[in-house]
Amino acid sequence: MRPRRKLFGERHLDVAHSLYSFSRVAEKQGDLKRAAALAIDSLAISSALTGRDSLETANGLCRLGVIQHAKGELAEAERQLNECLRIRVARLGPDHEEITVPLDNLARLAQDRRDFVAAERLYREALRIDMRTRGKNHPQYIRHLHNLATALQGKGDLDAAEPLYREVVAQCQRILGPQHSETLDATSNLGRLLEDRGRFDEAEQIYSNALAATRKAHPEPHVDVGNLLSDLGRLALARKQYTEAEQRLREALQIYRVTLPPDHGYADAALTMLGRFHLMRGEIEDAIHVLDQALAEAAARGMTAFVPWPESFRGEIDLVLGDVASAEARFEHAFALGCQVGDPCWESISLRGLGLVAAARGDAARALELLVDAPPQCRRLPDTYRWIEAYGLDALCAVRYHLLTSEDLS
Numbered sequence: 001m002r003p004r005r006k007l008f009g010e011r012h013l014d015v016a017h018s019l020y021s022f023s024r025v026a027e028k029q030g031d032l033k034r035a036a037a038l039a040i041d042s043l044a045i046s047s048a049l050t051g052r053d054s055l056e057t058a059n060g061l062c063r064l065g066v067i068q069h070a071k072g073e074l075a076e077a078e079r080q081l082n083e084c085l086r087i088r089v090a091r092l093g094p095d096h097e098e099i100t101v102p103l104d105n106l107a108r109l110a111q112d113r114r115d116f117v118a119a120e121r122l123y124r125e126a127l128r129i130d131m132r133t134r135g136k137n138h139p140q141y142i143r144h145l146h147n148l149a150t151a152l153q154g155k156g157d158l159d160a161a162e163p164l165y166r167e168v169v170a171q172c173q174r175i176l177g178p179q180h181s182e183t184l185d186a187t188s189n190l191g192r193l194l195e196d197r198g199r200f201d202e203a204e205q206i207y208s209n210a211l212a213a214t215r216k217a218h219p220e221p222h223v224d225v226g227n228l229l230s231d232l233g234r235l236a237l238a239r240k241q242y243t244e245a246e247q248r249l250r251e252a253l254q255i256y257r258v259t260l261p262p263d264h265g266y267a268d269a270a271l272t273m274l275g276r277f278h279l280m281r282g283e284i285e286d287a288i289h290v291l292d293q294a295l296a297e298a299a300a301r302g303m304t305a306f307v308p309w310p311e312s313f314r315g316e317i318d319l320v321l322g323d324v325a326s327a328e329a330r331f332e333h334a335f336a337l338g339c340q341v342g343d344p345c346w347e348s349i350s351l352r353g354l355g356l357v358a359a360a361r362g363d364a365a366r367a368l369e370l371l372v373d374a375p376p377q378c379r380r381l382p383d384t385y386r387w388i389e390a391y392g393l394d395a396l397c398a399v400r401y402h403l404l405t406s407e408d409l410s
Contacts, residue, residue: 013050043064069108100144179217279316284321304337308334335350349388
């Protein structure tokens, strides 16, 4: 960078291009603050040299918008991406293939805002342009089709999403190969959709086929193998196939430990699922050990948004052990964090816990109030874990049945 600045001076397009490239590197390294600063410098030079309505400026706006999105600055990101879109449409026309880039980024932003209707509209527009300029066999068309399927699933339109996922998986396998990361992403998403629809045998077959192909391509430990093992472990746990669930989850955790950096969240998720496995089996000491480890690692990595997940299960253990005060404190903390990050799953599962706390204290009215309120939290958004809603309903039924039988006995 210094030689170019010395050779060309501070205001040269080559310097802007270098800053742009360094911004991409910083983003990949996770240094979003530096990535944003480099993108702003690059954009300032490009805009000054080529004009505010140039394609160079549009490229810089898109780069900055992507980084701001990653930083959670959604309003700022939307402004940059819309301006990029305006310039490219004016310069290239509404049907140029480069128009799909800001359309795709705006659709992703809409999904993060849970505006799945807007996301669907933007993805469909990108696909329309892809069909005119690239054709259905182009990888970019397949990516946009995959993204559309995720938006439809998020909107709750599973009937429309499933055939798109199946088309994406088939196209990815044919064009990119069965071991390609995009093929595996689409396969996992299709499996999760089938899980949501209660079609566990189909989901297991899809995961197992993908796992066999991935193991063949990666005989050494690989994160893609870990992800598929985690999918199969979660599915086995839901089906109470405990031996298989433990085997899959432990192998996934071992792979994550050797393939991912220490600050990655996959290992914590696998640990939490292992903790839930021990809890479901009544292995309390093992559950405490694993969940406390997950909480400690999440705290050490600053993963505040993840904490409600293991903390809620840890609160359940406190209830089992009769420590109602400790359980209440854990559930209240988990619920507060869930509300803070706006995650309906975390809110639902911690609210369920608070209902069980009220039941343990003999406050039947409060218990039923909380347990009735917990399941609908998951229905607030269409792309949440359906089993958490069922988990809350199960607790509601158990408490209500206990109260009814107690009344009959009295």
